[in-house]
Amino acid sequence: MGSFWHALIEFFFPPRCPFCGINLAGSGASRPCSSCLSEIKFFAHPRCPRCGLGFYTVSGEDHLCSGCLSEEWDFARARSLGPYEGLMIEIISRFKFKGATRLAKPLGALLAEYKDPDFSFSEFDLILSVPLHPKRLKQRGFNQSLLLARRVSQAFSIPLDFKSLQRIRHTLPQTELSGPERKKNIRGAFEVKENRSISGKRLLLVDDVFTTGATVQECSKVLLKAGAKQVDILTLARVV
Numbered sequence: 001m002g003s004f005w006h007a008l009i010e011f012f013f014p015p016r017c018p019f020c021g022i023n024l025a026g027s028g029a030s031r032p033c034s035s036c037l038s039e040i041k042f043f044a045h046p047r048c049p050r051c052g053l054g055f056y057t058v059s060g061e062d063h064l065c066s067g068c069l070s071e072e073w074d075f076a077r078a079r080s081l082g083p084y085e086g087l088m089i090e091i092i093s094r095f096k097f098k099g100a101t102r103l104a105k106p107l108g109a110l111l112a113e114y115k116d117p118d119f120s121f122s123e124f125d126l127i128l129s130v131p132l133h134p135k136r137l138k139q140r141g142f143n144q145s146l147l148l149a150r151r152v153s154q155a156f157s158i159p160l161d162f163k164s165l166q167r168i169r170h171t172l173p174q175t176e177l178s179g180p181e182r183k184k185n186i187r188g189a190f191e192v193k194e195n196r197s198i199s200g201k202r203l204l205l206v207d208d209v210f211t212t213g214a215t216v217q218e219c220s221k222v223l224l225k226a227g228a229k230q231v232d233i234l235t236l237a238r239v240v
């Protein structure tokens with residue numbers, strides 16, 4: 001498109017920060033503004049190599065967190081951009097509970113920008129999302145996990161599989177439950193419908209928030225049982 005038309009369009013429809021709405025005309029980007037980005041905390045090293053929890057200490061080696069010393073995870077690694085705090089809570093709740101599906105694009109882009117020396121998107125054969133029960137899907141109208149997974153899939157041209165893993169049991173919202181209750185609530189909630197498509201594959205399961213890990217653990221368990229080679233988790237944020 002010619003620069004004249006581009007300038008004209010930008011004059012009438014200036015790009016705005018997807019998070020705070022500030023006018024970004026002239027920056028040429030539709031990324032969140034620098035002020036919003038500075039309000040989001042990102043995990044850095046040292047962190048737990050298993051669940052990705054950042055320790056916020058100035059220096060030191062990566063080491064297992066107390067949770068991973070006592071938990072038996074079936075996924076190989078879980079990674080989150082940062083803690084579920086501040087602006088991240090606000091943005092995710094607008095996206096998930098207030099129907100701001102347009103936020104899938106900038107949030108998915110942030111996920112696709114995730115960088116870690118021991119984690120590469122090219123390792124994965126398939127991108128999966130955490131399925132919602134049809135009843136919940138009908139209430140909400142969209143699956144936030146699938147919208148994010150689709151963005152990651154597009155960014156790396158890795159096929160998206162939203163059919164193999166299915167939710168067969170309607171469960172109470174995990175947000176209302178304690179840690180042990182969450183595990184119990186989610187047990188038996190998922191099933192793999194199509195073993196062939198995931199058999200022998202390395203899967204990246206994308207979700208919005210890692211809370212206790214009960215949901216992604218249950219998904220990982222059934223996916224591995226159905227023949228997946230490896231399951232890794234990527235979420236926007238995790239409860240710390």
Ligand SMILES: [Zn+2]
Nearest residue numbers: 017020033036
């Ligand atoms: Zn902003």
Ligand SMILES: [Zn+2]
Nearest residue numbers: 048051065068
């Ligand atoms: Zn850990």
